Amino acid sequence: MQKPELIHELEWQARCQLAALYRLVAYYKMTDLIDTHISLRLSHEPEHFLINRYGVTFDKMTASDLVKIDHEGKIFEAYDAGKMVNVAGFVIHSALHHARANINCVIHTHTADGVAVSAQEQGLLPISQHALKFYQNIAYHEYEGIAFSTEERERLVHDMGHYRCMILRNHGLLATGDSVARAFHEIYFLERACQIQVKALSSATLHYPSPKVCEHTLQQFENPMAEPIIQAAWQAALSLIEDQQSDYCR
Template identity: 60%
Template sequence: MTNTNETMSPEAIAEAEARTRHDLAALYRLIAHFRMTDLVDTHISARLPGTPDHFLINRYGVLFHEMQPGDLVKIDPSGKAVNASDASERVNAAGFTIHSAVHMARHDLACVIHTHTADGIAVSCMEEGLLPISQHALKFYGHLGYHDYEGIALDLDERDRLVASLGSHRAMILRNHGLLAAGRTIAEAFMNIYFLERACQAQVKALSGGRKLSLPSAAVCERTAAQFNREEGLAHAQMAWESALRLID
């Protein structure tokens, strides 16, 4: 799923929305399967192809493991429901701020995931951030943004600063808050949050051992990051996504 400005027929737009709703609901359930939820707080969004910056986000109050395509609310960049039937549906205001910032500025990204896991929050509180101590972490070497904590993300003025912190990356650590990962497809966004979460888990465990850590050389770190970020990564992400879906069948 990609975003383009090309003209799409109403039928094609409806088909794309149905497919996106299905995949995004599945992603919510996968995030629940891997225990990356925080009750009703945190959110995942997906851009709708062929629309003027419309995107889907969860109806506030639905738990991730029970998410259905109909539980996703279509909103515009101002946070208003696009469909009259959705007008009474409530979305998380902080979720809107974070996700609308990325979707409005980064049309190359189709999906944005934000989490509050214990290990993600722990690493977000560490001054050094994500350390290049695991293969999972090296996926993000030189490709990870950091955003300083400003309080609960209710101020729309923060959107510009969020976008500046993300830069050209597809993943970001929100200091003292949690993790954010995005992708050109829903599958790629899933793989990015999965690897970022696993990297944080490994770091917390490694630091808890109280022993001196072994760090690869900068050259090895750069080489590994390049291996992860080659173009065929999209095909690998799709394969992993299709495999992961069997976990929630």
């Protein structure tokens, strides 16, 4: 579909990309009714980011359903007036976008396995290749109730530090990236790691790789040469919903 006249071409491209990401999160069953949220900073207007209109299920998300918002919560009135935004979504996402210029995309989920691991005292265990992507490479944030207070933003940013991903205790998962492709790759691996852990804990005894192997595997994941793989994975994921493109990009 042709973009609305008022919207900048780069913003429309971002809206279509983010709508696709919402639908992929639904495809992989990472949703929680109308809750949880994904945001994307606008490259040409870094003081603004896009987030979902509250009340639309992720599998139905379209480019026009997204809301352009600034770091103070002000909705861009020209074409997004009247759209409702999840307050908790604004608090969490605005904090990270504002604090770090390299965080362009933020994904927050409440899956059963993600929440289960967030409630386990030891957090994410280094028991799978998926989990080793986050070996000593993930942040934790204590639960403070539903994130309605902007005062929590400072603590979120402090706990996030330099990491890309964070486990929100008793709440869920958070993944970020400098691109949609990177953020999607992070949340996919983190969700899979949690699914594996929940299943593995049904066993009486767990086998752990050595710390040396854990560190080696982390470095393999962090190798800059992995970027083409991340981009290829994103394109492969998009092919799963390519028949929906005309619907989500409207």
